[in-house]
Amino acid sequence: MSVHKPNIKRVTTHQLQEMKNRGEKISMLTAYDFSMARILDQAGIDVLLVGDSASNVMAGNETTLPITLDQMIYHAQGVVRAINRAFVVVDLPFGSYQGNSRQALESAIRIMKESGAHSVKLEGGAEVRESIQRVLTAGVPVMGHLGLTPQSIYKFGTYSVRAKEEEEAEKLISDAKVLEECGCYAIVLEKIPSKLAKRVAETVSIPIIGIGAGPDVDGQVLVVHDMLGITQEFQPRFLRQYADISKAMREATENYIKDVKAKSFPNEKESY
Ligand code: KIV
Numbered sequence: 001m002s003v004h005k006p007n008i009k010r011v012t013t014h015q016l017q018e019m020k021n022r023g024e025k026i027s028m029l030t031a032y033d034f035s036m037a038r039i040l041d042q043a044g045i046d047v048l049l050v051g052d053s054a055s056n057v058m059a060g061n062e063t064t065l066p067i068t069l070d071q072m073i074y075h076a077q078g079v080v081r082a083i084n085r086a087f088v089v090v091d092l093p094f095g096s097y098q099g100n101s102r103q104a105l106e107s108a109i110r111i112m113k114e115s116g117a118h119s120v121k122l123e124g125g126a127e128v129r130e131s132i133q134r135v136l137t138a139g140v141p142v143m144g145h146l147g148l149t150p151q152s153i154y155k156f157g158t159y160s161v162r163a164k165e166e167e168e169a170e171k172l173i174s175d176a177k178v179l180e181e182c183g184c185y186a187i188v189l190e191k192i193p194s195k196l197a198k199r200v201a202e203t204v205s206i207p208i209i210g211i212g213a214g215p216d217v218d219g220q221v222l223v224v225h226d227m228l229g230i231t232q233e234f235q236p237r238f239l240r241q242y243a244d245i246s247k248a249m250r251e252a253t254e255n256y257i258k259d260v261k262a263k264s265f266p267n268e269k270e271s272y
Contacts, residue, residue, distance in 0.1 A: 008084045010086075010087070011046050011087040016087070016186060017206065019207065019219075025219050026186075026218055028046060028049055028221035030048070030049045030221070030223045030224050032051075032054045032075045032078070034079065034081050037078065040224065046086065047086060048079055048087070052064040052067050052093045053150075054075050063150065069096045069111075072092075076090045076115035077114070077115045079117075080115050088117045088118050089117070089119045089143050090111045090119070090120055098128075098131075101133070101135075104135055105137075107120075109138060112140055119141040119143055119185070121142070122142065124146075129182055133183070136183045141185050142184050143185065144179035144188070146172055146188070147172065148161075148162045161191050161193065162190075169192075169193075169196050173199065176204050176208075177203065180205065186209060187208055187209070189210050190210075191236075192212070192213050197210055197214050198216035198217070207219060209221050212236065226239050228242065229241045229247070230249075
């Protein structure tokens with residue numbers, strides 16, 4: 001666990017709420033390891049999500065389903081060691097909370113105890129109400145996740161935009177209210193029409209963080225590997241790529257290989 005520097009003020013759920021109240025947008029990115037988390041924290045990110053997207057971008061799985069609770073805790077430990085300011089949220093992985101509320105509580109407690117993270121996130125609305133309430137009784141802040149919920153990908157069948165039809169949109173609004181009533185401190189809305197996301201952000205008083213949910217929400221989250229251009233295949237419309245790190249890494253590696261083959265690395269100054 002990290003040793004907190006006392007002169008740096010940590011982000012809290014209370015501060016996130018204040019940010020919504022005064023109209024300051026919340027910045028959130030995923031992180032899965034120490035080195036990356038340290039850079040993002042130094043840059044001033046508000047929230048770091050140890051997302052179960054680690055299953056895709058770190059392990060190369062096609063979906064988020066295979067990642068385990070132990071693996072999520074391992075990723076979270078590295079992230080927590082790196083940060084001084086950011087608020088750290090960890091995804092409860094598939095199969096670690098859907099059984100019953102006791103299972104959800106035990107999984108959340110393991111994450112908090114073994115990683116030192118500040119909060120957990122789980123997917124779903126009314127159907128996970130009991131689990132959320134039970135986790136909250138232990139004093140663990142819970143972030144909700146509605147819209148495209150990747151742990152249900154085999155139910156949806158595709159990763160396309162959710163809640164375009166009225167019935168699903170109404171259910172989403174009702175679920176957002178349930179999550180607020182339960183005591184969630186924030187909700188992620190993934191890949192839904194901007195108009196609907198705006199309606200949700202205006203309907204509930206807790207912060208709404210969007211990914212593919214348009215500009216009229218209280219904050220934005222992206223998968224850091226997508227945002228930095230490390231992943232190359234994934235180019236959804238909602239993604240803005242801020243760097244081309246894969247190009248930089250490939251070029252650096254090609255130069256290293258060239259130098260090794262040419263026997264120009266290491267030189268005298270780089271040797272003992
Ligand atoms: O796991 C993840 O990266 C997420 C984001 C897409 C919000 O849940």
